[in-house]
Amino acid sequence: MKNLWTVTKFTMKDMIKRKSFIISTIILLVIIVVGFNIPNIINNFAGEEFNEKILVVDSENIFGNSKEILNQMELEYSFEFTSEDLTQEQIKEKIDNKDIDTCLKFTNENGIIKMEYIVESSSMTFGEVPQSLIMAFQTLYSNEQIIKLDISPEELAAISPQFNIEIIETDENAAKGNVVIMMLISAVLFYAVVFCAGQVSTAITTEKTSKIIETLVTSTKPATIVLGKTLGIGIIGLLQVILMIVVAGLSAHFCMDQEILETIFDLSNITIKLVFVAIIYFILGYALYSLAYALTGSTVSKPEDVQSANGPISFIAVIGFYLSYFSMTNPSSNLNKISGIVPISSPFSMPLRVMMGTATTSELITSIAVLTITTILVAIISIKIYSSAILNTGSKKSIIKILKESKKK
Helix, strand or coil, X not given: CHHHHHHHHHHHHHHHHCHHHHHHHHHHHHHHHHHHCHHHHHHHHHCCCCCEEEEEECCCCCCHHHHHXXXXXXXXXXXXXXXXXXXXXXXXXXXXXXXXCEEEEEEEECCEEEEEEEEXXXXXXXXXXXXXXXXXXXXHHHHHHHHHHCCCHHHHHHHCCCCCCCCCCCCCCCCCCCHHHHHHHHHHHHHHHHHHHHHHHHHHHHHHHCCHHXXXXXXXXXXXXXXXXXXXXXXXXXXXXXXXXXXXXXXXXXXXXXXXXXXXXXXXXCCHHHHHHHHXXXXXXXXHHHHHHHHHHHCCCCHHHHHHHHHHHHHHHHHHHHHHHHHCCCCCCHHHHHHHHCCCCHHHHHHHHHHHCCCCHHHHHHHHHHHHHHHHHHHHHHHHHHHHHCCCCCCCCCHHHHHHHHHHC
């Protein structure tokens, strides 16, 4: 146990001192801060809030006194009304002089309201009149007709009822929760598990190259080295993820509008149980992939060969992540259940299923059991291969060849 902690501390100190780790952490934190400040950056560059100036030509007084309602609709437009029957040339001159951005000209042709949308170029609206404008003036016209017909509020309520809408799901395991939060949790878990786990392979190969491994082998067992390096990098990775979450939380709190934040990031489904489950799957998922990366790192003796050796494991990890990602589109499907059980995807999928309320207790226990057993099997194989390949400083050996040599020994 003492040797295990010694290797763990050595690995942690080595990770913290690495320039690549320090620079990547700083870059990630800067990206997080800038990401939450994007709305503020856009506002600073844009200056004052832009409201499109629209001239409304209503020479026939179609909208009467209902025009005041436009100011209560909180549209992103600044309206100016005129009863003068302007020609297209006059309107064009106003647009060219930047007095207005757009003009809406209304005429009543035998009971049919004609709206002319006059703008310098319709390319910005893809050749269509903005639906918000059409709906606003339809509401305006309807309101004016109601006033003319002298309809009482009770009569208006009778013909325009307010529906009390309630969603009822027939599936007992129907998904619940905020999709944005689910995707963020899945992405953070994927980064934490795969990125941190990949460092194990690099660390093992680097130490083989620098001959440090020969010193470690004389004082401790190969199994202790593998587990110690896995544990050390895992602790640093977890601390890095916690730091990212803290910085993201502070950035969101101080840099984003709280109403928008509450709408997008609904944290009502984040419970103690979910946090506990996420930590368990982070530990098991990290252990599985880090031991798999330790296996590939044991088979190479040059740092430049690490990326190619890690390729198959990285490919499997990406498949597992996308399996969990696509299963979110249909949370009640069999694919979602499978992704929560299969060990390559369960670290990314099962916490989401718990959050959505689609995972039963038996499925959760089965998933953890399968992931634990798989991790133990990978650990046994990794340690065995590591023990056989630990002093190999020659050419890269295949995993099958190393296993054959270990059997002969």
